[in-house]
Amino acid sequence: MKQASFKRFTIFFDQHLFISITLLSVMGLFFLYSASQGNINVVMKQAIFVGFGIFLMFILSQPDPDIYKILSLVFLVTSLLLVLITILFAKEINGAKRWLDLGIFTLQPSELVKIALPIYLASYLFEKPIPIDIRNTFKSLSIIGICFFLIARQPDLGTSLVVSMAGIYILFFAGLSWKFIGSSVLVFLISLPFLWNNFLQPFQQQRILTSLDPSADPFGSGWNITQSKIAIGSGGISGKGFEAGSQSHLDFLPETETDFIFAVIAEEFGFIGVCILLSVYMFILLRCMYLAFNARDRFCRLTIGGLSLVFASTLFINLAMVTGLIPVVGMPLPFISKGGSSLLSFYIAFGIIISMASHKKLMQR
Amino acid sequence: MIGIEDRFIEKRIFKSRLILIYLFFGILFSAFIYRTYTLQVYSYSSYELASIKNKTRSLLVQPKRGIIYDRNGNILINNVPSHDLIIQPAQIKNISKYLDRLNDIILINKEEREYVLERFENRSIYNRELAVKRGLSDEEIARFEVRSYLFPEAVIDKRYRRESEYPHLFSHVLGFVGGAENENMSDILNKQGKALGETLFTYANGYLIGKTGIENTYDDSLRGVFGEKIFEVDAKGKLLKEIDFIEPKDGIDTFTSLDLDAQKVAFEAMAGRKGAVVVVEIESGAIITYLSSPTFSINQISNGISSANFEKLINDKDKPFFDRVSQGRYSPASTIKPAIGLYGLENKIINWDYTIDDPGFFVLPEDQRIYRGWKKGGHGTINLESALIESSNTFFFSLAYQSEINDLIEHLANFGFGKNICVDCFNPGKGLLPSPQWKMNNLNFGWFKGDSVNLGVGQGYLSATPAQLAFYSAFISNKGSLEKLSLINNNIEKDTLVLPASNITNKDWDRIHKSMIGVIENPKGTAKRLKNLKSYNIAAKSGTVELVSLDSKEDYELVRQDISKRDHGIMIAFAPMPNPKYAISVVIENAESGGSVAGPVAVKVLNSLITE
Numbered sequence: 001m002k003q004a005s006f007k008r009f010t011i012f013f014d015q016h017l018f019i020s021i022t023l024l025s026v027m028g029l030f031f032l033y034s035a036s037q038g039n040i041n042v043v044m045k046q047a048i049f050v051g052f053g054i055f056l057m058f059i060l061s062q063p064d065p066d067i068y069k070i071l072s073l074v075f076l077v078t079s080l081l082l083v084l085i086t087i088l089f090a091k092e093i094n095g096a097k098r099w100l101d102l103g104i105f106t107l108q109p110s111e112l113v114k115i116a117l118p119i120y121l122a123s124y125l126f127e128k129p130i131p132i133d134i135r136n137t138f139k140s141l142s143i144i145g146i147c148f149f150l151i152a153r154q155p156d157l158g159t160s161l162v163v164s165m166a167g168i169y170i171l172f173f174a175g176l177s178w179k180f181i182g183s184s185v186l187v188f189l190i191s192l193p194f195l196w197n198n199f200l201q202p203f204q205q206q207r208i209l210t211s212l213d214p215s216a217d218p219f220g221s222g223w224n225i226t227q228s229k230i231a232i233g234s235g236g237i238s239g240k241g242f243e244a245g246s247q248s249h250l251d252f253l254p255e256t257e258t259d260f261i262f263a264v265i266a267e268e269f270g271f272i273g274v275c276i277l278l279s280v281y282m283f284i285l286l287r288c289m290y291l292a293f294n295a296r297d298r299f300c301r302l303t304i305g306g307l308s309l310v311f312a313s314t315l316f317i318n319l320a321m322v323t324g325l326i327p328v329v330g331m332p333l334p335f336i337s338k339g340g341s342s343l344l345s346f347y348i349a350f351g352i353i354i355s356m357a358s359h360k361k362l363m364q365r
Numbered sequence: 366m367i368g369i370e371d372r373f374i375e376k377r378i379f380k381s382r383l384i385l386i387y388l389f390f391g392i393l394f395s396a397f398i399y400r401t402y403t404l405q406v407y408s409y410s411s412y413e414l415a416s417i418k419n420k421t422r423s424l425l426v427q428p429k430r431g432i433i434y435d436r437n438g439n440i441l442i443n444n445v446p447s448h449d450l451i452i453q454p455a456q457i458k459n460i461s462k463y464l465d466r467l468n469d470i471i472l473i474n475k476e477e478r479e480y481v482l483e484r485f486e487n488r489s490i491y492n493r494e495l496a497v498k499r500g501l502s503d504e505e506i507a508r509f510e511v512r513s514y515l516f517p518e519a520v521i522d523k524r525y526r527r528e529s530e531y532p533h534l535f536s537h538v539l540g541f542v543g544g545a546e547n548e549n550m551s552d553i554l555n556k557q558g559k560a561l562g563e564t565l566f567t568y569a570n571g572y573l574i575g576k577t578g579i580e581n582t583y584d585d586s587l588r589g590v591f592g593e594k595i596f597e598v599d600a601k602g603k604l605l606k607e608i609d610f611i612e613p614k615d616g617i618d619t620f621t622s623l624d625l626d627a628q629k630v631a632f633e634a635m636a637g638r639k640g641a642v643v644v645v646e647i648e649s650g651a652i653i654t655y656l657s658s659p660t661f662s663i664n665q666i667s668n669g670i671s672s673a674n675f676e677k678l679i680n681d682k683d684k685p686f687f688d689r690v691s692q693g694r695y696s697p698a699s700t701i702k703p704a705i706g707l708y709g710l711e712n713k714i715i716n717w718d719y720t721i722d723d724p725g726f727f728v729l730p731e732d733q734r735i736y737r738g739w740k741k742g743g744h745g746t747i748n749l750e751s752a753l754i755e756s757s758n759t760f761f762f763s764l765a766y767q768s769e770i771n772d773l774i775e776h777l778a779n780f781g782f783g784k785n786i787c788v789d790c791f792n793p794g795k796g797l798l799p800s801p802q803w804k805m806n807n808l809n810f811g812w813f814k815g816d817s818v819n820l821g822v823g824q825g826y827l828s829a830t831p832a833q834l835a836f837y838s839a840f841i842s843n844k845g846s847l848e849k850l851s852l853i854n855n856n857i858e859k860d861t862l863v864l865p866a867s868n869i870t871n872k873d874w875d876r877i878h879k880s881m882i883g884v885i886e887n888p889k890g891t892a893k894r895l896k897n898l899k900s901y902n903i904a905a906k907s908g909t910v911e912l913v914s915l916d917s918k919e920d921y922e923l924v925r926q927d928i929s930k931r932d933h934g935i936m937i938a939f940a941p942m943p944n945p946k947y948a949i950s951v952v953i954e955n956a957e958s959g960g961s962v963a964g965p966v967a968v969k970v971l972n973s974l975i976t977e
Contacts, residue, residue: 130375169386175378230419233404233412246420251600271405275398282394289387293380301376305383309390316393323400 012061012358016287021057021335021350024280025050028261028336034243035256035264035338042257042338049105049340053347060351064359065300068352072123076116076143082109083150098154108341110151110159115349117147117163118306121170126299130175137180140171157204158329162313170306207327224260225324227252232266232323239270257338259330262322281334285312291357300356307349314342421608422598425554427572428589429525431616433539433579435625436653442539442580442663444525448506449496452481454489456518464497467519470512471505473498476671483672496524499668527573527580532662534628537688538621538655538852540578540791541666549574557590573667577688578791579621579852589616621852622651630973631656634966640933640953641689641831644970645839647939647948650848650859652787652832654949654970657689691787692794694828695952698908699756699891699959700937701777701823703841703877706749708776709764711868717876720748727762731814736762739909750876754883756891756907758822765821770812773820774800779845779864782829786836787850788859796833799826823908831952834937839948840864841881842904842939844874878904882942884960892936892960898968901975904945905938905967907959931955936963940971947974 029047036042068075082100086109090097099106121140128136144167151160172181196205231247240246245267247253256264266274288308295301317331332342404412433442450471457463464473464481473481481497488495497519501509506521513519527542529535545553550572572591575584592613596604624644631642635658644654661678670678678686687693709715725743727736738744738758744751752760765773778784783798797803801812804826819825829837832850840847845864881904884890891907910933913924925931934956939948949967956962 130371130378172386173379173382175375227419229404230412230415232401233408234416235405236409236413237406246597247416250420250598250605252419266401266405271401274401274405278394278398285387285390289383292383298372298375298379301379305379305386309386312390316390316397319397320393323397323404325397325400 012355013058014061014287014291014354014357017284017350017354017357018057020280020284020287021347022054024284024335025054027277027280030242031261031265031336032257032338034245034268035248035261037249038243046338046343049343053344056344057347057351057354060348061354061358063355065296065303065352065356068119068303068355069123069126069299072116072120076113076120079109079112079116080147080150082107083113083154085109087150087153096154096156098156098159105340108159108339110154110156110163111341111345112348113147113151113163114159114166114310115307115345115352117144118166118170118310119303119352121167122174122299122302122306125170125174126297126302128174131177132171132175134180137171137176140167144168144171152199155201156330157200158317158331161329162310162317162331165313166306166310169309170302173302173305204327207329224254224328227254228260228263228322229324231260231263235267235270235273237271239266239268239273242268244268258332259318259328259337260322261337262319262333265336281315288353291353295356296360304353304356307353311346311349314346420597420599421595422604423593423595425559425572426592426594426611426613427525428591428613429615430527430542430573430589431583431587432618433587434618434620435623435628436621436651437625438620439625441531441535441621441623441625442527442529445528446523447499447526448501448521449524450498450501450505450509450519451494451496451522451524452519454485454493454495457485457489460485463518467497467516470508471498471501480669480671496669499524499526526664527667528664531625531629532664533660534625534632535578535623535655536660536663536685537657537690537791538578538623538652539663540580541576541663542573542580543576543667545572545574553588554591556585559591559593579619579789582789582791583619583853587616587619590614619853622646622649622653622854623655623852624653624974627654627970627973628656631966631970632658632660634969635953638953639683639689639955640951640963641693642949642951642966642970643690643831643835644947644949644974645835645850647839647843647847647945649854650836650839650850651854652790652835652850652852653947653974655690655832655852657687657691657693657831659683659685661685688792689952690831691790691792693830693952694794694796695831695834695933695935696825696827696908696910697782697823697829697834697837698910698933698935699758699823700834700837700906700908700935700950701820701827702753702756702761703881703906704777704780704837705761705764705773705821706753706877707864707866707869707873708768708773709749710873711776711866712768712772713868714767715749715764717749717873720746721760721763723747723752723757723759725759727759727766727818729766729815729818734815736815736818750880750883751889753877753880753906754887754890756884761821762818763821765817765819766814768817768821770801770817770820773817774798776864777820777827779862780840781833781836781847781862782827784833784862786862787832787852789852790832790850793832794830796829797826824911831950834935834950834952835948838937838939838950841877842945842948844871845869878942881906881938885964890960892964894961895964895968898965899940899972899976901940902942903938903940903968903971904942905936905964907964908935908937909933909957909959910935925957928955932957934959934961934963936960936967938964938967938971941975947971 029043032046033043086097086100090100098108100109144164148160148164151163227247231253245264247267248256248264253260253263285308288304292301292304295304311334314331314334318333320326321328321331332339334346429444432440435441464478467473477498481495484495509521575581590613593611594607595609597606597608598604627644631654637659640658642654642656646653723743723745725738725741744755744757747757747760777798783795785793785795787793804810804812816825820827836850845866846861848859848861882902884905885892885895885903892905912930934953936951936959939945949971951963951967953963
């Protein structure tokens with residue numbers, strides 16, 4: 001936390017998060033250079049996003065967090081409307097309507113919901129007495145449900161799950177009663193077969209089954225996982241070297257620039273590289289925990305906790321997917337995978353986190 | 366609103382729940398680190414292997430086949446480098462236009478064009494190469510190379526053709542090579558401990574294997590060991606660059622026992638007539654000459670023959686493809702007589718003083734059926750020696766009539782009849798040594814005394830290959846024992862056939878030899894016309910195979926109008942006497958006489974081996 005005082009105005013800034021996120025972003029550009037087989041256009045485009053994102057993060061950390069409390073409903077409604085517009089009007093790509101073409105770049109509105117929903121829920125719940133009563137619980141769950149179904153309709157199961165997790169984290173931190181948690185987990189487990197049959201597309205079911213045994217179908221849906229595991233495994237301790245990954249450079253690995261970029265990193269930089277990368281992520285997460293503990297009020301606490309866990313969830317879903325622990329769900333590696341919307345949404349999230357961490361209420365004790 | 370005291374509770378709850386979730390993520394993190402550790406460190410070697418297997422494909426590199434020599438070191442068949450224009454059909458869309466374009470630079474004639482069009486589709490599917498034109502001249506190469514950028518799908522590359530300087534001389538004994546089928550290749554690769562990668566086949570092209578003759582029997586050693594070109598490939602299997610090369614091991618050069626000069630003499634002497642010439646070195650059983658006539662060009666077959674020409678060869682009525690030496694079946698006719706005589710001596714039915722009166726025919730006591738000799742009026746009073754010299758049928762009819770048929774058959778089997786007597790001939794035939802059992806099984810008839818009588822003069826069911834007749838000839842020359850025949854002297858322990866004789870003495874053998882010398886030297890000998898053709902003594906026995914059983918010479922005059930029904934001529938011989946080195950058998954189909962038609966061929970070949 002730094003409040004650098006100048007003559008006229010104060011800059012709100014957290015050098016730990018700022019440096020580590022910038023570091024990740026720059027590393028990501030290098031990884032992307034290799035993953036895109038030296039495609040400088042891809043890297044340049046990403047660099048523009050990174051530059052803009054860091055700038056955005058800086059700008060968003062300046063205003064007092066209370067403004068986010070006020071704007072949270074507008075933010076959520078706007079992003080949900082965008083999702084709705086996407087469903088209604090967007091062009092279908094690979095059987096899904098997820099992207100809005102804005103000319104200069106294509107926006108994925110569901111990425112915004114990922115941020116907007118926890119902020120809104122935090123602003124809704126921060127003054128509710130604890131434990132959260134049934135009425136507020138159901139109100140919150142309804143909002144989460146609307147978000148979930150809208151995004152799931154695109155269809156984008158991965159994002160819709162992360163979005164609802166984001167909402168549930170806030171609810172949990174705000175003091176959801178254990179009784180309620182226990183009984184809903186029970187209901188969920190019981191209705192699992194029903195959900196499997198009615199809410200999952202056949203290709204999604206196939207993905208889940210494949211992740212349980214990828215070798216059963218090595219050239220079908222298991223191909224991605226198998227090739228990804230080969231890429232990671234063959235990296236060994238020290239890796240094959242920058243731009244020397246045969247799995248990625250000879251096209252065995254799918255989606256090297258986006259979802260499977262971690263496999264490229266693991267192949268080229270080995271276990272050592274993986275550990276270095278993960279420690280940067282760990283540092284960011286632990287810093288967020290520290291900031292959440294020391295937040296100035298409940299709204300900030302809940303928001304920092306929720307947003308940092310959205311970040312953590314995205315990260316671990318991606319990692320688990322790439323290493324074949326869970327089905328392929330299409331989740332980016334934060335700050336590294338190519339893709340404007342998710343990248344920008346995390347810069348926005350961290351901009352808000354830094355704002356909340358660096359603005360202190362003098363009255364507060 | 367939330368109260369002041371609740372604020373502390375709220376903060377505590379938040380902290381404990383955040384820690385709880387972080388712990389949960391901590392566990393996930395540890396699990397993930399463990400997972401990555403297992404992949405990258407613990408199972409590294411297996412994933413590394415998988416990654417290498419992913420990105421590499423190996424192409425087989427054919428070793429040079431072993432050179433085949435004759436016994437004097439003359440090269441019989443060799444690998445001749447040839448610069449071929451090779452295309453990749455899979456990358457060409459319109460082959461007809463492509464050939465037109467190529468034709469502007471290198472003339473592609475009609476036959477070559479057809480050859481390409483016939484194979485284009487198949488090669489394209491399996492992504493194999495295809496040679497458009499072989500044996501390019503320096504000028505053609507230069508003309509193509511300066512324009513090669515126009516033809517990225519074509520390349521001029523060195524390939525080896527299997528070529529013999531004497532393509533017609535050794536057609537059957539050396540045999541020809543041809544493209545390997547997939548199942549051949551998988552066998553070969555299994556033997557050489559190579560993995561059967563899909564690419565080994567996909568890109569497999571022009572791998573040769575021996576199809577017939579020595580090329581086939583000794584394929585394993587002639588072939589050598591395949592090398593491998595290892596390429597890096599992308600996920601689509603496209604070859605990117607060569608990353609490793611395992612040298613092939615060339616095949617082993619092979620020395621045969623064949624004699625180029627003697628083979629040439631035999632070939633010229635046969636002059637394209639249907640038949641066979643086989644010469645055996647008596648001491649070793651090595652085959653010196655192996656000629657089945659007529660022949661065909663092995664070069665043509667090995668290096669791509671148009672289907673029209675191939676059809677012509679296959680349908681030729683003289684059957685040039687047929688290996689008469691190993692597969693032909695001919696009645697030994699009168700050449701069997703020395704063996705029948707030896708049977709008589711062994712079983713003491715006759716001795717050298719035993720005589721009969723030959724009226725020119727033999728009457729079977731059972732049914733008064735008449736068996737005729739070749740000479741009207743007969744040979745008068747004859748013993749074994751004169752019966753062999755003059756080739757009396759009556760003498761041997763009578764002798765066979767007195768035989769115990771199973772003993773006689775066993776006796777003949779010792780001479781190699783009805784057996785494979787060659788250790789490394791390609792597809793050796795056994796001829797047919799009939800027996801009562803065989804007749805019952807195959808013809809559903811019992812054995813008649815008349816069958817035995819016919820056997821006595823080598824007619825009837827008995828048949829032998831020219832190779833067996835040569836073995837038989839050498840077996841007699843060597844006095845009743847001989848190593849099995851072979852084409853390559855390669856330390857394989859060879860069987861030796863021995864005649865188990867208790868009553869036949871060395872003297873008997875000498876007199877058999879003497880009688881056979883008389884066949885040429887005696888004024889009454891059936892091959893007396895050969896007497897002045899050589900400068901040393903030859904022991905011989907002629908035979909004339911009747912294809913149609915007739916009672917009189919007049920009938921034969923009618924029959925011989927059809928050339929294919931004329932008698933076959935056979936001659937077996939060995940020389941120089943008294944210490945024979947070489948034994949020979951000559952069969953000429955429809956020659957009508959063993960002594961005067963097959964005989965001169967035998968003498969010419971023996972001359973080439975002995976006088977020089």
